[in-house]
Amino acid sequence: MAKEQLLALKNRILPAGAGPIIELLSTHHQQLEMTSILLEHVPLLIIGRHGMIARLPLDGRVIKLSQPQEIAEALQRFFETDQTLYVFVNLPEIQFPESVVSVIREVEEKVRKRDELLQQIDEALERRDREAFMHLTRALADLDA
Numbered sequence: 001m002a003k004e005q006l007l008a009l010k011n012r013i014l015p016a017g018a019g020p021i022i023e024l025l026s027t028h029h030q031q032l033e034m035t036s037i038l039l040e041h042v043p044l045l046i047i048g049r050h051g052m053i054a055r056l057p058l059d060g061r062v063i064k065l066s067q068p069q070e071i072a073e074a075l076q077r078f079f080e081t082d083q084t085l086y087v088f089v090n091l092p093e094i095q096f097p098e099s100v101v102s103v104i105r106e107v108e109e110k111v112r113k114r115d116e117l118l119q120q121i122d123e124a125l126e127r128r129d130r131e132a133f134m135h136l137t138r139a140l141a142d143l144d145a
Helices: 002-013 020-026 066-076 097-127 131-145
Strands: 031-033 046-049 051-056 061-065 085-089
Touching: 020 066, 046 061, 051 066, 061 066, 097 131
Parallel strands: 031 085, 046 085
Antiparallel strands: 046 051, 051 061
């Protein structure tokens, strides 16, 4: 399984409506600060398994929001300022069965060996070592088979 697919799986555990919020946050990453504790008296977005809560200063007062659409609209207004938004993420890690972890390790090892063989092939070409080149290309073909 490719790393991109693993990231897509992680996105599936986000609470409903969090996708657009994450996209919005990514476009304003320079205004974000991750935190591992809940902070008081600062602009804060909490993303948890079952929902989100935002506490944002807008129009001279602090507003608390929990609906994804309301949070998205308030964040757009918040990001018009130069303030920092603190983000607290409380999502459990995805637990993969050992068989999946084993397959991932095997694929990573195969990729590492493939990269190593490609580097050795390049070095054999630079040295004009035909015998090493032929041996390494056969090893690469065997690995890819």
